[in-house]
Amino acid sequence: MKAGQSYIFRAVGAVLFFLINVFAIYLLLRGHNLPGGGFIGGLGSALSLIMLSLAFGVERTQGILRTDPVRVAGAGLLLALLTSLLPLLAGDPFLRHYHVVLPVLGKIEVGTPLLFDVGVFLVVVGVTAKLIFVLARPNADLTALAPEEWRNYAAPLEEPIEKTARSESPAPEDDVP
Amino acid sequence: MATALLIILFVPLLGAIAALVAGRRLGAQTAWVVLLAPALACAATVWLVLQFAPGTRTVIEWPWIPSLGLNLTFVVDGLALFFGLVVSGVGVLVVFYSAHYLDHHYRDHGRFYCYLMLFMGAMLGTVFAGNLLLLFVCWELTGVTSFLLIGFLHDKGESRAGARMALLVTGGTGLAMLAGIVLLGQAAGTYELAALLDGVAKGASPGRLNAAFVLIALGALGKSAQFPFQFWLPNAMAAPTPVSAYLHSATMVKLGIFLIARIFPVFRETELWSPLLVTVCFGTMGFGALLALMSHDLKAILAYSTVSQLGFLLGYYGMASPAGAQGDFLHIASHVFYKGCLFMVVGIVDHATGTRDVRELGGLRHRLPLLAGITAVAAASMAGLPGTLGFISKEYMLKEKFDYWEGAAALNWYPMVLVVLASVLKVAFSVRLFWGVFGGKPRPELAKNFHAPGLAVQLPPLLLAGACLAFGLFPTVLGGALDRLHTVGLHHPVDLEFHIWHGVTREFIMSMLIVAAGAGTFLLLQLERWRWARVPAWLRFDAGFEAAVDWLPRGAKLLGRGLRFDRQFDFLPIVLGFTVLLLGGFWWRHRGELWPGLPVWADINPLRAFVVGLIAVAVGMVMHMRRWTSQLIAVSVIGFLVTFYYVLFRAPDLAMTQILVESATLLLVLLLLARFPRSAELSEATRAFPVGRQVMNAVIAGGMGLLVTLGALMAMKHKHAEPAGSYYLENSQPLAHGTNAVNTILVDFRGFDTLLEATVLVVACLGALGLLMRYRRTAEEWAAGAMGPAGYGLGRTTDQKKEKKSP
Numbered sequence: 001m002k003a004g005q006s007y008i009f010r011a012v013g014a015v016l017f018f019l020i021n022v023f024a025i026y027l028l029l030r031g032h033n034l035p036g037g038g039f040i041g042g043l044g045s046a047l048s049l050i051m052l053s054l055a056f057g058v059e060r061t062q063g064i065l066r067t068d069p070v071r072v073a074g075a076g077l078l079l080a081l082l083t084s085l086l087p088l089l090a091g092d093p094f095l096r097h098y099h100v101v102l103p104v105l106g107k108i109e110v111g112t113p114l115l116f117d118v119g120v121f122l123v124v125v126g127v128t129a130k131l132i133f134v135l136a137r138p139n140a141d142l143t144a145l146a147p148e149e150w151r152n153y154a155a156p157l158e159e160p161i162e163k164t165a166r167s168e169s170p171a172p173e174d175d176v177p
Numbered sequence: 178m179a180t181a182l183l184i185i186l187f188v189p190l191l192g193a194i195a196a197l198v199a200g201r202r203l204g205a206q207t208a209w210v211v212l213l214a215p216a217l218a219c220a221a222t223v224w225l226v227l228q229f230a231p232g233t234r235t236v237i238e239w240p241w242i243p244s245l246g247l248n249l250t251f252v253v254d255g256l257a258l259f260f261g262l263v264v265s266g267v268g269v270l271v272v273f274y275s276a277h278y279l280d281h282h283y284r285d286h287g288r289f290y291c292y293l294m295l296f297m298g299a300m301l302g303t304v305f306a307g308n309l310l311l312l313f314v315c316w317e318l319t320g321v322t323s324f325l326l327i328g329f330l331h332d333k334g335e336s337r338a339g340a341r342m343a344l345l346v347t348g349g350t351g352l353a354m355l356a357g358i359v360l361l362g363q364a365a366g367t368y369e370l371a372a373l374l375d376g377v378a379k380g381a382s383p384g385r386l387n388a389a390f391v392l393i394a395l396g397a398l399g400k401s402a403q404f405p406f407q408f409w410l411p412n413a414m415a416a417p418t419p420v421s422a423y424l425h426s427a428t429m430v431k432l433g434i435f436l437i438a439r440i441f442p443v444f445r446e447t448e449l450w451s452p453l454l455v456t457v458c459f460g461t462m463g464f465g466a467l468l469a470l471m472s473h474d475l476k477a478i479l480a481y482s483t484v485s486q487l488g489f490l491l492g493y494y495g496m497a498s499p500a501g502a503q504g505d506f507l508h509i510a511s512h513v514f515y516k517g518c519l520f521m522v523v524g525i526v527d528h529a530t531g532t533r534d535v536r537e538l539g540g541l542r543h544r545l546p547l548l549a550g551i552t553a554v555a556a557a558s559m560a561g562l563p564g565t566l567g568f569i570s571k572e573y574m575l576k577e578k579f580d581y582w583e584g585a586a587a588l589n590w591y592p593m594v595l596v597v598l599a600s601v602l603k604v605a606f607s608v609r610l611f612w613g614v615f616g617g618k619p620r621p622e623l624a625k626n627f628h629a630p631g632l633a634v635q636l637p638p639l640l641l642a643g644a645c646l647a648f649g650l651f652p653t654v655l656g657g658a659l660d661r662l663h664t665v666g667l668h669h670p671v672d673l674e675f676h677i678w679h680g681v682t683r684e685f686i687m688s689m690l691i692v693a694a695g696a697g698t699f700l701l702l703q704l705e706r707w708r709w710a711r712v713p714a715w716l717r718f719d720a721g722f723e724a725a726v727d728w729l730p731r732g733a734k735l736l737g738r739g740l741r742f743d744r745q746f747d748f749l750p751i752v753l754g755f756t757v758l759l760l761g762g763f764w765w766r767h768r769g770e771l772w773p774g775l776p777v778w779a780d781i782n783p784l785r786a787f788v789v790g791l792i793a794v795a796v797g798m799v800m801h802m803r804r805w806t807s808q809l810i811a812v813s814v815i816g817f818l819v820t821f822y823y824v825l826f827r828a829p830d831l832a833m834t835q836i837l838v839e840s841a842t843l844l845l846v847l848l849l850l851a852r853f854p855r856s857a858e859l860s861e862a863t864r865a866f867p868v869g870r871q872v873m874n875a876v877i878a879g880g881m882g883l884l885v886t887l888g889a890l891m892a893m894k895h896k897h898a899e900p901a902g903s904y905y906l907e908n909s910q911p912l913a914h915g916t917n918a919v920n921t922i923l924v925d926f927r928g929f930d931t932l933l934e935a936t937v938l939v940v941a942c943l944g945a946l947g948l949l950m951r952y953r954r955t956a957e958e959w960a961a962g963a964m965g966p967a968g969y970g971l972g973r974t975t976d977q978k979k980e981k982k983s984p
Contacts, residue, residue, distance in 0.1 A: 032915035032916075033915050036833070036920070040830065040833050040834055070939075073939050073942065077936060084932055097925055099914045113915065113924040113925055116924045116928065120931060131946075132848065135849060139848060139852070145946065153947050
């Protein structure tokens with residue numbers, strides 16, 4: 001995706017990005033008791049990233065993010081796993097959840113399910129954002145993966161097609177009889 | 178005792194983590210940190226041995242998944258302790274050796290020691306496992322970690338090929354073993370080893386026991402590189418030498434022997450036990466010795482001789498009497514000492530001269546006098562010369578073969594003949610190994626690249642060779658030690674007695690004849706200059722195996738092309754047409770009982786009907802539109818309209834999810850469509866089907882619609898089953914402390930599912946990233962045509978072919 005041409009879209013997009021994310025986190029936090037949760041919140045947050053890349057271009061968005069979304073997904077998975085392993089330390093069965101009532105702002109009941117949900121949130125954000133970025137980059141005449149990422153996702157011996165840009169004439173597809 | 182066991186099992190894992198952390202900073206010095214782990218494990222094992230009362234069995238149990246019959250049960254008995262000692266003891270030596278061997282020429286020391294420690298942990302887990310399923314898990318873990326170790330130098334094609342072969346063979350036979358374990362577990366009603374060893378399975382039907390035994394034995398034969406799986410071991414020699422010394426002489430390949438010893442009391446009575454093990458394994462013994470004689474690479478010689486010796490050790494259990502085996506630990510210990518030592522020696526020679534080809538080496542005794550001495554002792558032990566442990570082992574072995582011959586068993590001559598044959602060949606290649614490297618005239622061309630090894634790197638092989646010599650001179654010490662490890666059920670109740678001199682018995686005469694014949698063979702071949710010695714390709718089996726592996730993706734391609742996966746226009750009517758025919762036919766036959774009855778018009782809600790009308794309009798749009806983008810947006814209008822029903826039936830979670838997923842999918846597919854050239858879209862738009870085809874499509878589409886409608890009506894009418902949801906609705910608040918049942922199901926009631934789904938999501942993403950990075954085909958691959966081996970990662974890449982050609 002190239003950067004959008006519309007100044008208004010860019011201006012609004014920057015504000016909307018924060019609003020959507022606040023809402024997504026709100027959905028995540030209230031998920032245990034009201035409609036919402038990690039999956040929905042994560043999708044919302046991922047959509048906000050897509051919107052940002054529509055407005056500012058995918059390369060700039062990735063620059064703003066700084067980290068590879070796959071790492072975010074990995075961190076989420078690790079968090080969910082650690083949360084589910086935590087009870088083993090206390091001698092309880094795998095995936096047991098604990099709850100505490102905190103006396104702040106009235107009485108708020110929080111528990112490890114929230115941590116688990118945050119993990120799911122991160123996994124969904126990371127995976128969705130990464131896939132969309134990778135699919136979107138060729139449309140902006142970029143390689144699907146940045147050259148410094150090649151080694152992370154592919155065999156070292158092979159050489160990617162999309163070394164420079166899409167404008168290079170594509171190799172002829174093998175003809176199907 | 179439990180504490181010592183915990184140390185043994187967890188210290189390697191801690192060592193693995195420490196290696197990763199320390200590896201970045203310390204580089205080649207990581208070994209000194211890691212060395213603590215095997216040393217501690219070894220000390221704990223020794224402590225356990227001292228605590229251990231011979232002939233007993235202690236079971237230590239921690240519950241894990243009791244509902245699956247899977248407990249973390251560990252067994253401490255003589256067998257486990259013996260193998261535990263071998264694994265941890267050789268582990269200490271190998272880490273020490275690696276510290277000097279893997280110098281700054283190597284990279285990623287942290288990763289290397291991490292894999293090595295993980296492997297050791299998996300080995301110790303297998304050895305001490307007290308539950309067959311746990312044993313299997315650890316067993317496969319050793320396979321995975323050995324894959325990583327063999328392929329450690331992953332920029333070399335042969336390392337990758339060797340690693341893949343080892344993983345496929347040991348993993349594949351491991352699956353057979355899993356099937357055998359399940360069969361045994363079903364027959365006996367338990368997976369606990371302690372119960373099985375006490376004879377729970379005795380009453381099971383013999384057919385089942387036989388099948389279980391054959392399957393489990395398959396796993397053991399694969400792991401121990403027995404015929405017809407022997408080919409992976411020589412190819413696994415692409416690993417760095419410390420790995421070969423550890424995995425392929427002392428530990429991993431011994432797992433097959435361990436397993437057979439483990440299940441000895443369970444299966445000894447089955448009628449297939451002796452015939453299968455004796456025929457296959459003694460056959461492999463002779464075969465391996467022959468191939469060892471025909472090889473020139475020092476590591477290949479050692480690899481084939483290991484195959485041969487493993488054949489003997491497995492066959493040994495095959496011919497043991499039901500009362501138990503006796504000298505098994507002696508033979509295993511003897512093999513560990515000399516083979517581990519020789520592998521390390523080969524590594525040092527390779528390091529010092531830059532070659533492992535025995536034809537290019539020679540005369541090194543002046544430059545490496547200490548190493549020559551070490552090798553002389555170890556090779557003498559391999560050949561079974563008097564004064565070494567190998568001699569005691571061979572005496573004992575021959576005595577048993579004579580006893581077996583005199584016994585009335587069928588095929589009683591077979592082990593004797595092959596053992597004698599293999600021993601003669603073994604003497605020949607032992608002498609060759611020593612003489613080829615250290616004997617003869619000094620070679621001037623070796624002097625160029627020569628750099629002398631330090632004293633420290635020669636210490637571990639020196640210790641092992643010293644053990645060969647010391648136990649060979651004072652066998653009663655070893656006999657006493659091994660008696661301490663007496664294992665109930667496996668061992669003959671009579672104590673072991675080894676002596677250096679039994680007098681001039683028939684075994685002694687036989688032994689001397691073997692040495693003489695072996696020396697004669699060597700002399701003859703030396704005069705012949707080993708011209709004929711070459712392992713023919715058809716005896717190596719690995720080419721055939723690789724070809725079979727290469728055919729997997731080709732077969733998949735053939736199938737895909739045969740079924741026209743690439744042309745959905747032709748494919749879809751067939752699939753949908755069959756669905757309509759089968760389901761419609763079934764429905765028509767049972768129309769009497771299945772007919773749901775038409776809905777009453779008064780029941781129809783105008784609001785819902787209006788939305789249905791909108792959906793129908795959107796469907797019409799999809800058919801009418803010609804541009805892909807417009808069609809896609811019309812499709813997603815349908816998706817958004819469906820959300821309305823979720824709102825109507827008060828499922829806000831679903832509605833929100835549907836909207837978000839719909840938006841994300843729409844964007845995703847739009848992005849994909851943007852990648853197609855305009856010409857593709859135009860050619861499809863102008864494409865017109867013949868009238869007959871259009872009618873057929875319409876009929877199939879109409880039939881599908883009818884079926885789905887009928888299904889929906891039936892679902893409305895027949896609501897017998899108790900919906901699963903009510904349990905969650907009732908218990909969401911009291912059990913999971915949340916009022917949103919959808920969320921409590923996701924994170925609490927079915928949290929395990931969610932965890933695995935999240936894992937699947939990440940794995941799928943990684944896979945997709947690999948696929949989205951497309952590769953340019955080389956000219957060669959274009960020439961190979963559509964069926965060529967391009968892509969798939971399974972076919973050989975061009976680089977690999979080049980590497981194969983060069984030597």
